[in-house]
Amino acid sequence: MPVTGESVFARLEPHLARVSKPIQYVGGELGSVHKAWEDTDVRWALMYPDAYEVGLPNQGVQILYEVLNEQEHTLAERTYAVWPDMEALMRREGIPQFTVDGHRPVGDFDVLGLSFSTELGYTNMLTALDLAGIPLRSADRTDADPVVLAGGHAAFNPEPVADFLDAVALGDGEEVVLKISEVVREWKGEGSPGGRDELLLRLAASGGVYVPRFYDVSYAEDGALVATRPNRPGVPDRVRKHTLMDLDAWPYPRNPLVPLAETVHERFSVEIFRGCTRGCRFCQAGMITRPVRERSITTIGDMVENGIRKSGFEEVGLLSLSSADHTEIGEVAKGLADRYEGSNVSLSLPSTRVDAFNITLANEFSRNGRRSGLTFAPEGGSERMRKVINKMVTEEDLIRTVAAAYSHGWRQVKLYFMVGLPTETDEDVLQVADLARKVIAKGREVAGHNDIRCTVSIGGFVPKPHTPFQWAAQLDVETTDSRLKKLRDLVRADKKYGRAIGFRYHDGKPGIIEGLLSRGDRRVSAVVEEVWRQGARFDGWSEHFSYDRWIAATETGLAGTGVDLDWFTTRERGLDETLPWDHLDSGLDKDWLWADWEDALDPDSVDVEDCRWTPCYDCGVCPELGTDIQVGPTGQSLLPLSVV
Ligand code: B12
Ligand code: SF4
Numbered sequence: 001m002p003v004t005g006e007s008v009f010a011r012l013e014p015h016l017a018r019v020s021k022p023i024q025y026v027g028g029e030l031g032s033v034h035k036a037w038e039d040t041d042v043r044w045a046l047m048y049p050d051a052y053e054v055g056l057p058n059q060g061v062q063i064l065y066e067v068l069n070e071q072e073h074t075l076a077e078r079t080y081a082v083w084p085d086m087e088a089l090m091r092r093e094g095i096p097q098f099t100v101d102g103h104r105p106v107g108d109f110d111v112l113g114l115s116f117s118t119e120l121g122y123t124n125m126l127t128a129l130d131l132a133g134i135p136l137r138s139a140d141r142t143d144a145d146p147v148v149l150a151g152g153h154a155a156f157n158p159e160p161v162a163d164f165l166d167a168v169a170l171g172d173g174e175e176v177v178l179k180i181s182e183v184v185r186e187w188k189g190e191g192s193p194g195g196r197d198e199l200l201l202r203l204a205a206s207g208g209v210y211v212p213r214f215y216d217v218s219y220a221e222d223g224a225l226v227a228t229r230p231n232r233p234g235v236p237d238r239v240r241k242h243t244l245m246d247l248d249a250w251p252y253p254r255n256p257l258v259p260l261a262e263t264v265h266e267r268f269s270v271e272i273f274r275g276c277t278r279g280c281r282f283c284q285a286g287m288i289t290r291p292v293r294e295r296s297i298t299t300i301g302d303m304v305e306n307g308i309r310k311s312g313f314e315e316v317g318l319l320s321l322s323s324a325d326h327t328e329i330g331e332v333a334k335g336l337a338d339r340y341e342g343s344n345v346s347l348s349l350p351s352t353r354v355d356a357f358n359i360t361l362a363n364e365f366s367r368n369g370r371r372s373g374l375t376f377a378p379e380g381g382s383e384r385m386r387k388v389i390n391k392m393v394t395e396e397d398l399i400r401t402v403a404a405a406y407s408h409g410w411r412q413v414k415l416y417f418m419v420g421l422p423t424e425t426d427e428d429v430l431q432v433a434d435l436a437r438k439v440i441a442k443g444r445e446v447a448g449h450n451d452i453r454c455t456v457s458i459g460g461f462v463p464k465p466h467t468p469f470q471w472a473a474q475l476d477v478e479t480t481d482s483r484l485k486k487l488r489d490l491v492r493a494d495k496k497y498g499r500a501i502g503f504r505y506h507d508g509k510p511g512i513i514e515g516l517l518s519r520g521d522r523r524v525s526a527v528v529e530e531v532w533r534q535g536a537r538f539d540g541w542s543e544h545f546s547y548d549r550w551i552a553a554t555e556t557g558l559a560g561t562g563v564d565l566d567w568f569t570t571r572e573r574g575l576d577e578t579l580p581w582d583h584l585d586s587g588l589d590k591d592w593l594w595a596d597w598e599d600a601l602d603p604d605s606v607d608v609e610d611c612r613w614t615p616c617y618d619c620g621v622c623p624e625l626g627t628d629i630q631v632g633p634t635g636q637s638l639l640p641l642s643v644v
Helices: 009-018 059-069 084-093 119-132 159-164 174-189 195-205 284-288 297-311 329-339 359-366 383-388 395-407 426-447 477-493 509-519 524-533 547-557 590-601 621-625
Strands: 042-048 074-080 111-115 147-151 215-219 225-230 268-271 315-319 346-348 374-379 412-419 453-460 501-505
Touching: 009 084, 042 059, 042 119, 042 174, 059 074, 059 111, 059 174, 084 119, 111 119, 111 174, 119 159, 119 509, 119 524, 147 174, 147 195, 159 524, 174 195, 268 297, 297 315, 297 329, 315 329, 329 346, 329 359, 346 359, 374 383, 374 395, 395 412, 395 426, 412 426, 412 477, 426 453, 426 477, 426 501, 453 477, 453 509, 477 501, 477 509, 509 524, 509 547, 524 547
Parallel strands: 042 074, 042 111, 111 147, 268 315, 315 346, 374 412, 412 453, 453 501
Antiparallel strands: 215 225
16 A cells, blocks of 8 residues: 655755745644644645635634644644745646645545635635646545545635535534544544445535535526536435534634744734624625624633734734624723733734724724724715615714824724625715715814825625625626726826825726636536636736636636626526525525615615614524524623733
């Protein structure tokens, strides 16, 4: 039998000096784990399919890495997307995709777990599979190949990459990876009966893992999708997402990874809650992570202290989908600011809602740190648009909040918007300029000087599965670009305020490809493979993304299917249409989603409140999944630490 799990480092090392940022391939970071291959039964390679600098800080992978490695019989190592120069070198030298921990070939592991927070990582998955010597398509794999398993937010519609995946797990990963490990261990312990097929069947039958090959998809003559149905007995009709109900019982990461090379985030982040029920209609993350589950103030305090001590990071980020909404955020902020007063530790709150923000909070967070900038996301330029998307921020709220910020010494405010939202007109987008002007005018007034800035950042809206906008037509590239240009020209033409307004935007091209990958079905796999064969890599990076290459691949990949790029993107869907993700259960009731979509289009509809503070409005999640909202206040407070 060939020896598995042997390190390729000796073959790799002589070439490292010839590639860019070689340190990213070396491993051995503080917090990393090295276990003996032979002492373990189930071996996982975990991949964030982007470069090390983006992938290393990812909390999802860090958590699963730790949870798995805590198990005596399990080993987990990490692998990231290699840069094109390294890819070329590996192909030339015959070096396979390897893990950064043990430099072991990825093809030798039992499971390759991929974390997809964005669809634009799909082509990087294919590079990794190919370099690993794993056949691209699930159907071509043998018993010797790992189970290729996907998780993360994008996995809520894995159909566009279903042909490349053996299995998919929806939702929180902490508990399900342990269950999957158990199934693999048992099956291996029995001598791997029935080979790969039986292993996948056992995973599918467990009810918590979607195995695409056990579902057949049928299409109508005109190309519309008819149904996705199990083709094996014992396989459930619908596969449910996983929800971790007690975040305090899972205080990970406990041993944060400290990167060796420069990364996008160099701070210790603590997730202060999961889920968000604000009900923004465009936000897939909010919809698929329901219900809200808070971490208690004391667990947050313990995690911060432990993380700082273990990692040496001086910045702490309090992470969630809308951190200022934690019921005890004021206490958390004050408690932590008191605790670390006079030390080098600074605190940050990455995502802040305009209406939840209060200046006391921001002042607490900046007590020990710099006053860099504040970021708010009104998302819609006009009041009308904000009503359509259920982002209940009035112009008054925004002006009041930024006025408070400028008057407390902040000089820079960033505002995020989207272009291409349902029912939007040019006029709605042009109102962004008006809003920015008012922000600057008010800022100058309250600050008493002109040295303030407002940066407007604007991105294209991409309709996502499992949201009320899953039926919406995506705005085409030309109209998106023309609206952005009109807005840019309007800002630039403003003599009085224009120079104080920064304007950042992406053109509409990557958005339409993201749209194809978000709401595509299995036929899109052919497009992904084709574009990858034509050289697509790192599609989330503007310098690597080629729209023309994607367009050519959609033409080849979708030829003969009766459907095309527009059919997947700029077409509005009806209630009766079977959606490619209908067999994947996020807990949301489809009728509720549809009613919410209709409300979005009805100017007289009432706003959807947050069910954390108002009665349940029956989105379906809690009864369907047997879950419940978990919020404070706990009434506890953070004690100062006794410094030894
Ligand atoms: C920090 C952050 C970033 C950071 C760091 C990214 C990183 N390396 O992690 C930066 C700023 C770089 C970033 C960039 C981007 N981000 Co971001 N980011 C976040 C944020 C705030 C936190 C992510 C996080 O750590 N979550 C906590 C962890 C524990 O959750 P998780 O990763 O989902 O993992 C859990 C499960 O999904 C599952 N799981 C995950 N992987 C796997 C794998 C397997 C095999 C299994 C079984 C399970 C599993 O188990 C984990 C534990 O339960 C989220 C919002 C949020 N609160 O989630 C947005 C978010 C993930 N980002 C988002 C987006 C869109 C992006 C960008 C595409 C933005 C852009 N246009 O450039 C880029 C993409 C970067 C890239 N190429 O990957 C979106 C994703 C949209 C969606 N589909 O829901 C989110 C949800 C924000 C939002 N509200 O829209 N991001
Ligand atoms: S079921 Fe009710 S309480 Fe639960 S997330 Fe939906 S609206 Fe909120």
